[in-house]
Amino acid sequence: MQQPIHVEELKSREVFPGHHARFIHGDHMTIAYWRIDKGATVPEHSHPHEQVVNVLSGNYELTVAGKPLSLEAGMVVVVPGGVRHSGRAITDAALLDVFHPVREDYR
Amino acid sequence: MQQPIHVEELKSREVFPGHHARFIHGDHMTIAYWRIDKGATVPEHSHPHEQVVNVLSGNYELTVAGKPLSLEAGMVVVVPGGVRHSGRAITDAALLDVFHPVREDYR
Numbered sequence: 001m002q003q004p005i006h007v008e009e010l011k012s013r014e015v016f017p018g019h020h021a022r023f024i025h026g027d028h029m030t031i032a033y034w035r036i037d038k039g040a041t042v043p044e045h046s047h048p049h050e051q052v053v054n055v056l057s058g059n060y061e062l063t064v065a066g067k068p069l070s071l072e073a074g075m076v077v078v079v080p081g082g083v084r085h086s087g088r089a090i091t092d093a094a095l096l097d098v099f100h101p102v103r104e105d106y107r
Numbered sequence: 108m109q110q111p112i113h114v115e116e117l118k119s120r121e122v123f124p125g126h127h128a129r130f131i132h133g134d135h136m137t138i139a140y141w142r143i144d145k146g147a148t149v150p151e152h153s154h155p156h157e158q159v160v161n162v163l164s165g166n167y168e169l170t171v172a173g174k175p176l177s178l179e180a181g182m183v184v185v186v187p188g189g190v191r192h193s194g195r196a197i198t199d200a201a202l203l204d205v206f207h208p209v210r211e212d213y214r
Binding site for chain 2: 001074077
């Protein structure tokens with residue numbers, strides 16, 4: 001991939017309804033830039049990948065292992081591999097997620 | 108660490124002159140939130156960790172394997188493990204770096 005990468009030039013994918021992602025894959029990590037529509041939800045799920053959620057803007061409710069966390073810009077949550085989690089956008093929101101290992105399912 | 112993490116409440120460390128970082132360590136990744144003063148530099152160095160540089164604000168020149176890259180908000184650079192790189196803040200800047208594996212030297 002040509003560097004530097006311009007995130008806005010990457011193709012966006014609607015991975016869950018109202019959850020639009022642009023992905024960057026390294027050798028060991030995947031970066032996901034999310035644009036999320038107010039009210040959109042992600043059903044509870046888990047994956048073996050460690051995930052770190054960084055809130056860039058908006059308000060987002062992330063429920064991790066059954067515990068709801070109300071997030072806004074400047075907040076971060078570490079979701080260990082295998083832990084169930086779900087999400088809901090309280091407002092339009094922008095998140096930056098990082099995963100290890102690479103999300104082969106998102107290539 | 109209590110979740111969610113409020114980045115601004117983490118202790119800031121001046122890792123290189125004018126390069127102030129707040130670190131979050133997961134099981135497999137380290138997240139670094141940098142506040143960088145205009146004109147500050149990082150000398151050329153390398154580490155075995157893969158690093159993904161995300162520019163949140165400002166202008167920053169990152170030189171990777173001898174090639175200077177002029178960065179601004181919305182740009183990303185993947186620096187593979189072992190590749191030499193250096194940096195210089197053209198303006199005050201905010202970067203979000205992610206590393207795999209964990210930066211034990213930054214704990």
